[in-house]
Amino acid sequence: MFFLLASSLFLAPSSDSFAAPSPEQNAFQSGTEKATCSMRNFFSDVRQFFGIRYRFGGQSTDGFDCSGFVRFMYDRVFNTKLPRTSIEMAGIGQRVERSELKPGDLVFFQTRGGNRISHVGIFVGNDTFVHSSVSKGITEDKLQQKYYDTRFAGAVRVLDNIISDFPALPMQSDRNTEDKEAS
Template sequence: DADDLIGSAMGLLGVAYRYGGSSARTGFDCSGFMQHIFSRSMQISLPRTSAEQARTGEYVSRSNLQPGDMVFFRTMGGGRISHVGLYIGNDRFIHAPRAGKRIEITSLNNKYWNAKYATARRVKKNDPSRFLN
């Protein structure tokens, strides 16, 4: 599952960021990117926003991250989850960062992202808990 998910994400490296975007042709925002790759590679329908996605699947501690887990960040201040990326291993994640940027791979240890890290979630293909919110 994780291999398909990461392969799908890697195939979109360089696609432009677009606020509210959810297609490879016109660009993605962070949560639209997650929706697209989970739908395409795992046939899983994620909610639209990063805050909603952060309530999907099961909690994963940072020390137990595995490739394919979603990593969440608080980039707007306050307690609200406002950004999501896909963990790909070796303390790295792939994401649609912000306007003017393209889908890229970034280190979780990057000073900015490390300070904004909030939580992580693991969504499995045949996990019944994803239907129970």
């Protein structure tokens, strides 16, 4: 079962940068079999939420903002409690390079200008992530889309033993739309 110490999760980073993993976070290791099962649950579960509208501060199926959706899915599928905001989420886990992303990693963006993280999604493989978009609600997009590519701020892995060879989620389509209103 995936879980992290609540005390290590709810510490906000002192800046907008990514924090190094704490000893408590590194101490939790989960079995490969459980990780595979949870990722399958995530992949089968996330589709039912596509199209749910964006709602500022939303944390339920009545409407989600970006971090509310990520928190909801991590709690639902992985039994993992995450902090409330995208900035706080960027301060937990282990920082990973874009070239080393695995399904389940959190991806962050600077959508409001400046150097501040303002948007988060969940990487699902094949250059794709799921998130709550202001204009589309719960949806999937490609990291290489110009809008997200130019605003990519980094990524963290908060689940141990994410399966590196687990097949990526076949998503809605390979449409090349750009979301000009990400939250």
